[in-house]
Amino acid sequence: xxxxxxxxxFLEEIIENDLAAGKYQSIHTRFPPEPNGYLHIGHxxxxxxxxxxxxxxxxxxxxxxxxxxPVTEDTEYVHSIKEDIKWLGxxxxxxxxxxxxxxxxxxxxxxxxxxGLAYIDDSSSEEIARLxxxxxxxxxxxxxxxxxxxxxxxxxxxxxxxxxxxxxxxLRAKIDMVHTNMLMRDPIIYRIKHAHHHRTxxxxxxxxxxxxxxxxxxxxxxxxxxICTLEFIPHRELYEWLIQQLDIFPSHQYEFARLNMTYTVxxxxxxxxxxxxxxxxxxxDPRMPTISGFRRKGYTPASIRNFCEKIGVARxxxxxxxxxxxxxxxxxxxxxxxxVMAVLDPIKLVITNYPEGKTEELKTENGPDESMGHxxxxxxxxxxxxxxxxxxxxxxxxxxxAPGAMVRLKSAYIVKCESFVKDNNGNLTEIHCTYIPxxxxxxxxxxxxxxxxxxxxxxxxxxxxxxxxxxRLFKVENPSSEEGxxxxxxxxxxxxxLSNSFVEPSLLDALNxxxxxxxxxxxxxxxxxxxxxxxxxxxxxxxxxxxxxxx
RNA sequence: UGGAGUGUCGUUCAAUGGCAGGACGCCUGACUUUGGAUCAGGCUAUGAGGGUUCGAAUCCUUCCACUCCAACCA
Numbered sequence: 268x269x270x271x272x273x274x275x276x277f278l279e280e281i282i283e284n285d286l287a288a289g290k291y292q293s294i295h296t297r298f299p300p301e302p303n304g305y306l307h308i309g310h311x312x313x314x315x316x317x318x319x320x321x322x323x324x325x326x327x328x329x330x331x332x333x334x335x336x337p338v339t340e341d342t343e344y345v346h347s348i349k350e351d352i353k354w355l356g357x358x359x360x361x362x363x364x365x366x367x368x369x370x371x372x373x374x375x376x377x378x379x380x381x382x383g384l385a386y387i388d389d390s391s392s393e394e395i396a397r398l399x400x401x402x403x404x405x406x407x408x409x410x411x412x413x414x415x416x417x418x419x420x421x422x423x424x425x426x427x428x429x430x431x432x433x434x435x436x437x438l439r440a441k442i443d444m445v446h447t448n449m450l451m452r453d454p455i456i457y458r459i460k461h462a463h464h465h466r467t468x469x470x471x472x473x474x475x476x477x478x479x480x481x482x483x484x485x486x487x488x489x490x491x492x493x494i495c496t497l498e499f500i501p502h503r504e505l506y507e508w509l510i511q512q513l514d515i516f517p518s519h520q521y522e523f524a525r526l527n528m529t530y531t532v533x534x535x536x537x538x539x540x541x542x543x544x545x546x547x548x549x550x551x552d553p554r555m556p557t558i559s560g561f562r563r564k565g566y567t568p569a570s571i572r573n574f575c576e577k578i579g580v581a582r583x584x585x586x587x588x589x590x591x592x593x594x595x596x597x598x599x600x601x602x603x604x605x606x607v608m609a610v611l612d613p614i615k616l617v618i619t620n621y622p623e624g625k626t627e628e629l630k631t632e633n634g635p636d637e638s639m640g641h642x643x644x645x646x647x648x649x650x651x652x653x654x655x656x657x658x659x660x661x662x663x664x665x666x667x668x669a670p671g672a673m674v675r676l677k678s679a680y681i682v683k684c685e686s687f688v689k690d691n692n693g694n695l696t697e698i699h700c701t702y703i704p705x706x707x708x709x710x711x712x713x714x715x716x717x718x719x720x721x722x723x724x725x726x727x728x729x730x731x732x733x734x735x736x737x738x739r740l741f742k743v744e745n746p747s748s749e750e751g752x753x754x755x756x757x758x759x760x761x762x763x764x765l766s767n768s769f770v771e772p773s774l775l776d777a778l779n780x781x782x783x784x785x786x787x788x789x790x791x792x793x794x795x796x797x798x799x800x801x802x803x804x805x806x807x808x809x810x811x812x813x814x815x816x817x818x
Numbered sequence: 819u820g821g822a823g824u825g826u827c828g829u830u831c832a833a834u835g836g837c838a839g840g841a842c843g844c845c846u847g848a849c850u851u852u853g854g855a856u857c858a859g860g861c862u863a864u865g866a867g868g869g870u871u872c873g874a875a876u877c878c879u880u881c882c883a884c885u886c887c888a889a890c891c892a
Binding site: 405437448476497580585676709718 | 822824828829831841851856887889890892
């Protein structure tokens with residue numbers, strides 16, 4: 268590793284400048300999810316940025332649930348979000364909810380009305396939209412814009428008391444209907460919703476909008492650096508306007524580019540569709556880009572954190588290669604995953620010159636590192652090997668089994684293919700080999716060099732298991748930018764379930780949180796539903812394979 | 819078409835007026851009882867034009883492309 272200093276990203280520069288200028292003694296960030304869905308890998312980036320920055324500069328990070336819309340939010344999501352953040356390895360300084368501030372927010376609204384900077388509008392949503400204009404046409408004032416402060420105060424109080432139905436009235440900030448920034452054209456800051464809130468119950472029937480809750484919550488918590496994604500840039504002007512008019516702690520908003528990844532979608536709306544319409548089995552389906560999906564698939568927190576570090580943070584739109592995430596996963600698991608053997612698509616291999624009924628214990632390593640130790644596996648004349656490791660008519664540069672070819676059985680003997688058996692339909696059913704007794708692993712005196720080594724299992728003690736092979740969820744790199752419905756681009760082969768696979772008996776004792784490398788086949792992780800009675804393994808990632816690319 | 823934001827290898831992040839560099843990816847080779855891993859080497863970029871300067875990815879200027887903004891969502 269070089270000793271060069273890593274350059275700062277733009278947020279680190281801002282913070283170092285603020286700290287150097289004495290603007291703050293220490294920084295305070297926050298991660299502000301809305302509890303209306305599960306966290307995804309894009310949130311992981313935001314978590315990494317917010318918690319990471321505070322950690323680097325000795326600051327604090329709050330977890331704040333942005334729960335201002337009771338109709339979409341639920342406690343279920345609060346639980347999953349907290350679990351996911353903890354799993355990723357981060358701890359929040361304090362846990363807050365925007366709903367903690369509803370009383371204060373109401374007072375802020377009253378203050379704005381008293382300053383003549385907010386009014387009650389009785390217009391329908393259609394009318395409000397019509398008068399708002401468009402980005403290229405100015406808006407027009409509502410006829411309710413000039414109500415007296417007293418009347419506004421009375422009506423707002425009545426709104427709170429429940430005198431009006433949903434949609435009958437709203438509270439709007441009085442700014443400028445011809446502003447070039449649409450968000451400054453008298454934004455709605457409170458609306459009526461007679462709905463049960465997951466925390467405040469039925470206490471309120473009016474709820475603040477995002478723009479009248481987020482910046483205010485930041486301010487109340489004395490957040491110094493409020494970091495969000497690019498699409499909130501237009502909100503910053505309003506964010507600052509409200510803080511200034513309310514004369515409260517001046518938090519500042521900074522924006523970075525959200526994470527996009529190839530072969531997946533990241534918007535909550537789309538993920539919800541995939542779940543609701545049954546394209547996946549749930550929020551934690553291993554094909555989902557959710558944190559819980561990655562966890563179930565077998566990703567490690569370290570690999571995701573490392574990924575977040577590697578993608579960096581900047582202000583331009585990006586589409587990160589899924590292969591970078593896989594690289595981070597392999598980089599981690601390569602050092603830690605126990606090596607075991609599993610045959611996913613078995614074909615019987617009979618060693619004709621090995622004594623019938625004889626069983627031999629062979630020593631094999633648990634991993635590339637000596638410290639991972641060894642274990643014993645059993646060997647006999649009847650084995651399972653991978654069907655794809657045999658070719659009746661070998662391709663060029665084929666290192667594996669073929670008639671007359673020799674191959675090393677991992678940690679065992681070199682065998683030579685003598686013949687094969689097919690059934691009436693022409694399907695291969697057995698491969699017959701002879702073995703070289705002097706070629707035993709570790710004490711090979713045969714002098715024979717073979718190019719290929721394949722994995723195998725003793726048919727006598729191999730344990731049946733279900734293997735779930737996951738592939739990218741979409742066929743195209745960027746489903747959201749394609750014509751038509753993004754769901755048309757779902758990869759029909761994103762899940763292949765193999766129910767006739769075998770694994771070595773040691774996996775019967777596998778812990779449900781243990782990561783494995785099935786030699787030559789990839790990284791695998793027990794599914795949350797896996798049990799001794801029915802072993803189920805999810806493929807986390809394949810190994811890099813330079814052979815398939817040549818074919 | 820109004821406003822805002824962004825343009826650097828295939829992808830991504832650097833270079834803050836001074837040799838355009840790292841990572842992923844891809845290609846060679848070595849090594850290997852995982853066609854894995856490891857090691858060594860290589861590949862490809864400043865959106866376009868003009869200007870300032872000894873010197874421009876960086877400053878100025880004109881153009882072009884892409885993203886976001888017209889929810890009682892966040």
